Amino acid sequence: MSRILYSLCGADSERPFSPHCWKVVMALDHKGLEFTELPGPFTAIPSLENGFSKTVPVLRDGDLLVRDSFDIALYLEEAYPDRPSLFGGEGGKALARFVEGFSQTVLHPAITKMALLSIHGMLADKDQAYFRASREARFGKTLEEVAAEAEAEKAAFPAKVEPLRHMLKFQPYFGGETPLFADYIVFGAFQWGRITAGLSLFAEDDPVGHWFDRCLDLFNARGRTVTPA
Amino acid sequence: MSRILYSLCGADSERPFSPHCWKVVMALDHKGLEFTELPGPFTAIPSLENGFSKTVPVLRDGDLLVRDSFDIALYLEEAYPDRPSLFGGEGGKALARFVEGFSQTVLHPAITKMALLSIHGMLADKDQAYFRASREARFGKTLEEVAAEAEAEKAAFPAKVEPLRHMLKFQPYFGGETPLFADYIVFGAFQWGRITAGLSLFAEDDPVGHWFDRCLDLFNARGRTVTPA
Structure with missing residues (x-):
């Protein structure tokens, strides 16, 4: 098979966990496209496909390489227009960026604090060193200091998803009666934490x-x- | 002209301020439909069109009456399909509900605290009495107690619109290159505060x-x- 999804795992390759990679898994399933998922550790990403990307997901589709979950979804929509739509039209494509904004700026920071130390615990030694150094530099705190905020984040979390509760009064999915890529954006975040x-x-x-x-x-x-962990 | 938008004002009918009515003003302009706006005070709403609705906006379009800003937008999209679309397809229609969720549960509570006392100040005596009683019952606080939180809300507000900032890195409007009803949903909230x-x-x-x-x-x-006030 010529379709490969490079994704992310810790020491156990059976437990891919990246939120952005899960978005693409769901998008490929949504389009009914077969693929082989190849999960790898953080420190292997720079050497994937001759250094094509600093992050995963990376999708190889035959001769083509695409990176970034949203760009991959846009590519799939364009390349497979006869399969079920991931966006439901141009309006849905544009508004999915706002859902991504909500996920990245509201959900991800909260889940990061709740999951950071557990993620560290899933990694092999070499990746633990990379992860600790890069994340502690990003947060300006030790992983343990970030994790100390986890309980407060958990308590605050239900209020942060009020916008979803409002929407779910009217319809079962972001996409309406059936899911769209916007659903997979937020699904990816929760699945990562799970x-x-x-x-x-x-x-x-x-x-x-x-x-x-x-x-x-x-x-x-x-x-x-x-x-779940 | 047979198209009438019943909206909301205080003592000065030249200053309609309801966020939900502004959404509909923009939606009607977007569709290029002429209309007469008839702003009225809170206490006049129950007698509009023989008690058709407890809230405004109410749109009369010929013989038809429609209430609720989102339902009015859906109606306009259905009734005037040859005019510019308010949703950009079914995906955009569904995702606009999430934008409404964000506006109602994140933006509105914050702007309410910042604007409540000013709104009270815009109203005629009779409406002030209604407004104070209904809002103080809703909040379980006096208007002045709610307003005491205004400065803290102002300081916290820029962080609440991070999802918009993320989206605006990719496109100039919620709708992409041009605005859609989702833009008017959030515009209505900011315009109300302005x-x-x-x-x-x-x-x-x-x-x-x-x-x-x-x-x-x-x-x-x-x-x-x-x-602006």
Whole structure:
């Protein structure tokens, strides 16, 4: 098969956890495209495909290489127009950038604090050293100091997804009656927290948790093939 | 003319301020549809069109009455399909609900605290009594107690629009190269704060402020026909 998704894992290659790679897994399934996922550790990324990208996901589709989850989704929409749409038109494509903005600036910073130390624990020695150095430089704090904020973040998290609760009063998915790439953007964030830190962020009766469950069930429960930490 | 938009004002009918009514003004302009705006005070709403709605906006389009800003936009899209689209397809329609969720649950609570006392000050006596009683019951606080949080809300506000800043790195509007109803949803919230409390929420170099300026300039600068408080 000529379609390869390079993704991210720790010491256990059966547990790929990157939120951005999960977006692409779901996008490929949504399009009904077969692919081989090749998860690798942080420190292997720079040598993938002759140094094509500093980050994963990277998609090889035959002779073509594409990087960045949103750009990959745009590529798939363009290259496979007869498969189910990931955006539902130009308006959906544009507004998906706002959903990405919400995920990157509201969800990711919170989940990072909750999951950082668990992610570190999943990595092989060499990657632990890279991860600790790069993340401590980014935060200006030790991983342990960041993790000390985890409980406060957990308590604050349900309020941060109020915009989803409002939306879910009207429809079961970001995409309306069926999911779109915007769903996979936010799914990726929650799945990242679930796999790395076993985060269960929602009360039993929370519509946001029900939405996440629906996403985990998509494509023969692809999301459940990796169990919670 | 048979198209009437019932909207909201205080003692001065030249200063309609409701965020939801502004969404509809922009949507009607976007569709290039002429209309007469009839702003009225809070206490007049229950008797509009024989008690058709407890809230404005209400749109009369010939023999038809429609209420709720989102429902009005859906109606306009359906009734005037040959005019410029407000949603850019089914995906854009679905994702606009998430933008509404963000506006209602993140922006509105913050702007409410910043503008509540100023709104009260714009109203005629009878409406002031209604407004104070209903809002104090809703908040469980006096208007003055809510307003005491205004400065803290102002300081916290720039961080709340980070999702917009991310999006604006890629495109000038929620809708992409040109605005859609999703733009007017958030525009309505900022315009409400601008008209009632003169809120100027963004630093000069903030892309979010630049986006708001672009929205104020749309349709012969319709948004600027009402000056800041």
